[in-house]
Amino acid sequence: MGDAPLIVAVAPNGARRGKADHPALPMTPDELAREAARCREAGAAMIHLHVRDADGRHTLDADAYRAATAAIRRAVGDGLLIQATTEAVGIYTPAQQMAAMRALRPEALSAAVRELVPDAASEPEAARFLAEQAGAGTLIQYILYDADDVRRFDDLLARGVVPATGASVLFVLGRYSAGQQSDPRDLLPFLAAWTRSLPFAVCAFGRRETACIAAAAAFGGHGRVGFENNLLLADGGVAPDNAALVRQAADLAPLLGRPLATAEQARALFAGAST
DSSP: OTTSOBOEEEOOSTTTOOTTTOTTOOOSHHHHHHHHHHHHHHTOOEEEEOEEOTTSOEEOOHHHHHHHHHHHHHHHTTSSEEEEEOOOTTTOOHHHHHHHHHHHOOSEEEEEHHHHSOSGGGHHHHHHHHHHHHHTTOEEEEEEOSHHHHHHHHHHHHTTSSOOTTEEEEEEESOSOTTOOOOGGGGHHHHHHOOOOSOEEEEEOSTTHHHHHHHHHHTTOEEEESTTTOOBOTTSSBOSSHHHHHHHHHTHHHHTTOOBOOHHHHHHHHHTOOO
């Protein structure tokens, strides 16, 4: 795993920020397509996709996803693995999240374990949905926010609630809060609790985003960067666009003795995951 290709994903907008936060934050399908092309050129293999409604608000609407996906495909072809988010943002229930993905049938999706499987009562329906998605070939990335999430994910995997097929995880180093600054040491509790050989990646907040990606990559992991979590370059200056953040992360690959993954390699790595 340590010398496997390094997957750099980009999360270019997220659910919370808008043009007031950064004028280059992409929101429309055309803006997302242009940003996707720049990020691919900078070294991204995957895009973590959020879409907005006509008023710029977070939505899981399948038609909005289809419009954005089509625009990105026109811009980059199959050159990026497109991952749809199921993020609730306090708006969507687990049933609505699952219904949205069933309607969309994405190539890949991300789901926060604590949102999609909040308690024992939710496990049977979540298990049906996840088995259905994995069986259809959807690559599922499970978002974990702390070591307790890691241990719960391990239990769900052991009991078959979460299928191993096409599974990976994302460790979130920090929280959506004012002034949040992640640190590479934030990864240590996750790694201490992690016992699986599934692919893992990290995302982080603030100017040390790239340092956090470097820490994960040194342990065989992957990284997600972008305006969803961070607007700053490593030197503390405001990034001109998402591609600048992708380029910083992509530049780590040769320093760590790992080739930079293409989209096809990312698909193969995620699809070939084992526990």
